[in-house]
Amino acid sequence: MNDKALIARVIARGDQHAFATLVRQHQNGVRHFLRRLTAGDHAQADDLAQEVFLRAYKSLKSFRAEASFSSWLHSIAYRSFLNEQRKSHHHNEVAGDALPFMPGPSSTVDSDIMVERLMRHLSVPERTCLTLSLSAGMSHQEIVAITDLPLGTVKSHIARGKQKLIDIVSAPQNKQEVAS
Template sequence: MAEPAGSPLGAAQVDHALVARALLTDDRRAFEQLVRRHQGMVRAQLRRLLDGDETKADDLAQETFLLAWRKLHQFRGEARFSTWLYRIAYSCFLQARRSLPKTARDTQENSLDQQTSPRATVELRLDIERAMRQLSDAEQVVLLHVVQLGLSHDEAAYVLAMPLGTVKSHTQRGKAKLRTLLADWQATPQEELGS
């Protein structure tokens, strides 16, 4: 039975066909289709890693796709094409972060303390952001990929170049810490009504 075109398997098959076209015939239009299919997800990943800095995220997304074009022959299909792109994007993020002077890195990491975006006015969102900042860097980046981006533990391990067990441990520890830090938001409706 054929898989529907909208399913993940159908999407993976389309991606593999476009990669094959781009590689076999140097078809830049096929690669442009891959970019259109995945640019939103890559930009979203980078925006989250960069605390909402859209300009820097767009720059790194462009760098990600340039690298993907140059290294397309290295894509072996062992992971989904989107997972492979997430790994390149994460590497670009790490490289950009390493190239910042230490004071700029500290400023970037603390930028949410000094600014609030118009969308961040809801108390829950602010509390979640504060709670996330209390997690270790590894727990934050694993939860970003597993929870927010919806990758499996295997895919996150591939993207982050971490052992699978480490990804699972960071996920479990990070979620447990968030439950504790956000315990006040877990009140039942009766408790909120004072019953």
């Protein structure tokens, strides 16, 4: 059953099984997005994901199908993350200039850990735009709708974020680790 049909069932009948299906279909994408935003803090990302789906359930009647349900959830996730940042005054600063590059990850878990560590070097807007673009596969227009940033700013954050990651991985100390 597609998202629109499931949403209609939840709104019309309060069908909790339909909402559970929506959660199952979208939870991995939302959690992945939040893990990138939190720079790998899985506990915080999971707490935020739970909050996202609770908020989504409570405001499902206000969902307008102008954007996809996934975009709407990512928008709620982004706002929840920003609210949490404001509450905790936690800034994802990383001590040190560069993170050692870990060549040849042996598994997806290793790869995810490496990406999360690298993402700590990006500002929150860069991390957000890059994650939505590359990991969630969203268009620039969808990212604009989620973040309320101008299109040019979204494009700049994506380009700048990519360049920072390239610079980190290409840093001389990282090249030495790759060679050894």
